[in-house]
Amino acid sequence: MQLQLQQVLPVYFESDHRTASEVWRHDLTFTKGEYVKIVAPSGSGKTSLMHFLYGLRSEYNGNILYNSGSLKSFSPEDFAGYRKDHISIVLQDLRLFPEQTVWENIELKRQLNPFHPAEKIREMAERLGIGNKLSSKCRICSYGEQQRVAIIRALMQPYDFLLLDEPFSHLDDKNSQNAMQLMLEESKLRNAAIIFADLERIDYFPFTRLFHL
Amino acid sequence: MTVSFKPIRSLLQTGTNTSSRWFSYIGLGIGVLLLLCSIQMYINIQQLLGGESPRKEGYDYISISKTITNETMGQLEKNLFNENDIKDLAAKPFVQGVSPLIANRFRVQLSAGDIIPFSTDMFLESLDNNFIDTVPPNFTWQEGQNYIPIIFSSDFLEIYNVFAPGYGLPQLSEATASQVVVYITCFTPNGEKQTFRASIVAFSDRINSIIVPKNFLNWANNTFGHTTDVKASRLYIKTKDANSPDFLSYLQQKDYKVNKDKTKFGRVKQVLQGIFSGLGIFGLLVVILALMLFSFYLQLMIARSKDNLQLLLMLGYSPNWLSRNVSKQFVPVYILVVVAALALTEVMQWAFHHFVMFDRPELSSMLHWSVLGASAVLIALSLFTNYRMVRKLLYRLV
Numbered sequence: 001m002q003l004q005l006q007q008v009l010p011v012y013f014e015s016d017h018r019t020a021s022e023v024w025r026h027d028l029t030f031t032k033g034e035y036v037k038i039v040a041p042s043g044s045g046k047t048s049l050m051h052f053l054y055g056l057r058s059e060y061n062g063n064i065l066y067n068s069g070s071l072k073s074f075s076p077e078d079f080a081g082y083r084k085d086h087i088s089i090v091l092q093d094l095r096l097f098p099e100q101t102v103w104e105n106i107e108l109k110r111q112l113n114p115f116h117p118a119e120k121i122r123e124m125a126e127r128l129g130i131g132n133k134l135s136s137k138c139r140i141c142s143y144g145e146q147q148r149v150a151i152i153r154a155l156m157q158p159y160d161f162l163l164l165d166e167p168f169s170h171l172d173d174k175n176s177q178n179a180m181q182l183m184l185e186e187s188k189l190r191n192a193a194i195i196f197a198d199l200e201r202i203d204y205f206p207f208t209r210l211f212h213l
Numbered sequence: 214m215t216v217s218f219k220p221i222r223s224l225l226q227t228g229t230n231t232s233s234r235w236f237s238y239i240g241l242g243i244g245v246l247l248l249l250c251s252i253q254m255y256i257n258i259q260q261l262l263g264g265e266s267p268r269k270e271g272y273d274y275i276s277i278s279k280t281i282t283n284e285t286m287g288q289l290e291k292n293l294f295n296e297n298d299i300k301d302l303a304a305k306p307f308v309q310g311v312s313p314l315i316a317n318r319f320r321v322q323l324s325a326g327d328i329i330p331f332s333t334d335m336f337l338e339s340l341d342n343n344f345i346d347t348v349p350p351n352f353t354w355q356e357g358q359n360y361i362p363i364i365f366s367s368d369f370l371e372i373y374n375v376f377a378p379g380y381g382l383p384q385l386s387e388a389t390a391s392q393v394v395v396y397i398t399c400f401t402p403n404g405e406k407q408t409f410r411a412s413i414v415a416f417s418d419r420i421n422s423i424i425v426p427k428n429f430l431n432w433a434n435n436t437f438g439h440t441t442d443v444k445a446s447r448l449y450i451k452t453k454d455a456n457s458p459d460f461l462s463y464l465q466q467k468d469y470k471v472n473k474d475k476t477k478f479g480r481v482k483q484v485l486q487g488i489f490s491g492l493g494i495f496g497l498l499v500v501i502l503a504l505m506l507f508s509f510y511l512q513l514m515i516a517r518s519k520d521n522l523q524l525l526l527m528l529g530y531s532p533n534w535l536s537r538n539v540s541k542q543f544v545p546v547y548i549l550v551v552v553a554a555l556a557l558t559e560v561m562q563w564a565f566h567h568f569v570m571f572d573r574p575e576l577s578s579m580l581h582w583s584v585l586g587a588s589a590v591l592i593a594l595s596l597f598t599n600y601r602m603v604r605k606l607l608y609r610l611v
Contacts, residue, residue: 076611077531079611080529084529084530100224111216111220112528
């Protein structure tokens with residue numbers, strides 16, 4: 001299980017990114033079990049990279065390969081399978097259904113390819129401190145609470161790679177560590193890699209590789 | 214994938230545009246109803262007017278002649294059927310057989326001998342035996358034979374019986390007429406003559422003529438009329454359905470004249486079938502219109518739920534699975550609409566059979582199987598167009 005970047009550069013980037021970045025315009029290979037930390041200041045294309053890896057966008061030169069298959073050649077149906085079975089994400093903009101409850105939002109992901117039984121939703125929610133929010137609509141939850149919903153949702157499926165795009169931007173240290181701990185446990189369970197992109201280094205992420213975007 | 218669609222249903226926002234949805238359902242229902250009724254009425258007409266003319270072994274036999282107009286008057290060639298006319302007619306799919314009615318080309322006089330003092334100039338015709346409804350075994354003639362068997366039109370006997378009293382002649386029953394020996398005298402143009410004995414061996418309901426064996430007339434035309442190439446003035450046609458619209462329009466186009474009685478139903482049928490075909494096409498148009506309206510509704514629904522659907526696709530929901538399930542939502546509605554139209558058509562058919570046709574045995578109060586078939590096709594068609602539409606719209610979101 002490998003995720004490879006071959007000379008990837010967003011089409012909308014100036015060519016001077018070539019020299020500054022350790023990711024853009026490089027050949028990189030991520031394998032299962034690795035913890036990859038990507039430190040990226042604003043505007044360096046952190047969210048773009050995450051979207052490219054997850055297959056949400058394809059405005060880049062170069063190639064991204066999953067198990068030697070180019071994402072650019074994936075059909076909509078292939079992407080559905082990719083996101084259901086192999087790759088999970090916590091997006092910076094979260095993308096929750098505002099009119100559904102917390103529980104429904106998580107269950108919508110879980111039922112697609114259940115890695116955990118439904119009871120696990122409550123257990124994780126309790127652990128991250130949003131156990132009492134399960135039947136509230138997401139629309140009325142705080143951003144910090146929504147961030148935790150998105151994290152739990154990402155942990156409901158089997159995956160080889162977990163992509164994190166500033167997952168703790170609205171969480172205090174205690175809640176962040178708590179969530180990080182949960183994600184590390186879950187990833188260990190699947191022997192999966194975590195690719196964690198954030199503005200700065202975070203001490204409680206035990207990365208094995210570090211890149212500056 | 215045993216994923217439940219239930220939690221997804223609420224993500225499709227359908228609430229705000231119920232009126233356009235109901236309009237399209239009603240439109241679809243009306244279109245389907247029109248279409249099904251038209252098919253059923255078309256079949257009713259077929260069944261009611263299918264077999265109205267005298268038949269032999271399920272065939273209609275009718276005679277046709279060319280219409281004599283002021284332009285063709287006096288031009289014998291133009292008023293007779295030539296070889297090509299016959300060939301052309303015989304090649305048509307609705308014609309199962311053609312036989313020319315050959316007439317005499319010499320003067321013929323008939324007299325009733327001494328018993329009935331009656332004599333008249335008359336005509337003889339011949340026709341293939343298998344076109345005659347009543348052919349007794351003695352309807353044969355050999356050269357040298359002085360006796361000629363005749364098949365006589367029942368109508369002619371009736372006419373004779375009408376005018377006979379006025380001339381002081383006896384009225385005759387069919388049985389008596391068969392026993393009367395008559396004399397047929399054939400004249401050459403030069404005035405030479407030969408007299409034959411003849412008697413009626415059978416009466417025909419079908420053929421308005423005086424028929425003699427074919428080989429006799431060929432011989433007589435040659436001997437007395439000095440001609441072998443005799444063109445037919447009338448043709449006898451064997452056809453599956455004398456009321457078939459194809460057949461009638463062919464006759465019309467060729468300007469052939471046909472016994473009106475036998476094709477009267479055919480013309481009524483032609484007109485009625487035309488009306489119901491038109492109605493059917495109109496119904497089909499309404500169905501198409503309703504499906505289009507429905508597709509607008511679908512587009513609107515998907516546009517309204519665009520964010521939710523996109524999010525589902527982002528989460529890893531298969532676009533195929535989503536299209537299938539979104540379109541499946543409308544299956545019960547479509548089936549309900551078509552079944553309701555089918556039920557109304559059944560009521561219409563029952564009422565038509567019972568109140569308008571007074572339970573005539575040719576018709577059935579039940580719908581014809583092809584109407585049921587058509588409704589199944591319509592359901593399939595609506596579901597298919599629906600699925601294609603949803604799929605196309607969803608793939609646009611990927």
